[in-house]
Amino acid sequence: MNELYILFGLMIIGAIAAIEMEDLLSSVISVSAVGLGLSMAFLVLKAPDMAFTQLIVEILCLIILIRATIKKDLPFSTSGRWILNTTITIFFIVVFLGAVSLALMELPEFGHPLMKVGEIYLRDGFAQTGATNLVAAILQDYRAYDRLGEVAVLFVSFIGVLAILRREGRVSAAESKKDLI
Amino acid sequence: MKKIKEPGMSVIVKTVARLVARVMLLFGFYVVLHGQVTHGGGFAGGVVMALVFILIMLAYGKEGALRTFSRTGALTTAGIGLILLVAIAFTGYWRGHFFANFLGQGWPFEFWSAGVIPFLNIAIGLVVLGSLYGIFAALTHFHSEEEEKQ
Structure with missing residues (x-):
């Protein structure tokens, strides 16, 4: 149960930070930290379906709220340092694909659910x-x-x-x- | 012949809507009440019942529908349903835990079975009926007001 208390502590800290923060964007991100902590708490409490739902809703809300709080468009540079950018992008794509393939290996066989x-x-x-x-x-x-x-x-x-x-x-x-x- | 602009759609649509509405409402009641025995339940039956009044609103126009089921009536229906739901939940809390099934199970495939589930179905059906119809009525009202201004 200890990890659950750590999660709850983080969520309370995030909620207090969201109220006390002056900047609107920072407080939105703090609120999203609370939601992600809640989804991890669902995972610890052995309710993975609720965790998935919470995660998806949380990410959607976060994107919409960030889009609503930022007044002007995010800067998107197309010139300069393109070698570095492309290398970093390819590196992260490879890392995520490797992680996903490892995770897919761990899935139980079809028809033999863990739940x-x-x-x-x-x-x-x-x-x-x-x-x-x-x-x-x-x-x-x-x-x-x-x-x-x-x-x-x-x-x-x-x-x-x-x-x-x-x-x-x-x-x-x-x-x-x-x-x- | 003088053409009088009536609200709503043509005579054919109005006649069919008048004939079908009560049957649809009865079917909605059936789906809500037999949720514990057959398919369906509070949500599906509530949607069917709300569609009856939406059909009346489409066929007869805004005024005719609001005469049969006003917006205050929709709000009251939804509120009563939600209060009923929470009341059942707290009665269960008094008998053990929140949402406890405190009534007897009854006989399978009979109407009076599954304890508290039929009443929960009725409450959910009331909320869905009031809310769906109310949202539709509010949006239609808003639209027609904008047209009147122009």
Whole structure:
């Protein structure tokens, strides 16, 4: 459990840094550190599917937030030092391809998964919940937290649409702009 | 003949929508209520029920749909569903742990089986119905307001 406490400590430090940071970009990166720590915590707690989901969502959010916080485009130089740049690029491509091929070697064979959770669902799902629809048993009983989260996201998105598209806010904003002019 | 511009689509679409809407709503109820026995469940049934009102809105125009199911009604429906979901979860907490299945399992393939899952399905269906229809109604309303300005 020690690595879990280290991860939680890092996540708390990242969250505090995200609040205290003056620069917007730095605080975005601190928040992303919290999310990556959470995905590693899922991995330590033996929930790799949640870890993958968290990692993908985190990277997407990070890219969108960085794009939103940077005002001007990133500098992209095309002239000078091209030998060094190309060498570094090829080096990293080779390193990542080697790492990926090593990781693929370690994968279990098709049809022999390491995850034993699905087996337990299939064997005991009916006996434990009494639902003949096993999908409902998993979604509404074993994974009820997930379901609550999904439904809450839907509800919050509805309220968000109502708040963004409400008439009063837009009208008053237009009027205040008129006042300024 | 004088052409009167009515909101919505043609007579054929309106007649078919009027005939089909109640059957679709019944099917949505069926899918929600039998989620623990057959395929489907709260989310799928809620989407079917929301599509009924979206169909009415497409066929009869914004006013007709908002007369049958207003935006406040959609918000209330979604809110009641979410409150029901959290209430079931906390009742389970009182009987053991969060989201505990505190009702009896019943007989397999019967309607009253799987304890708390049917009620969770109903709650999820209400939230999905209200939210999906509400988002569609809000976006349509916004669009028509922009057209009125021009």
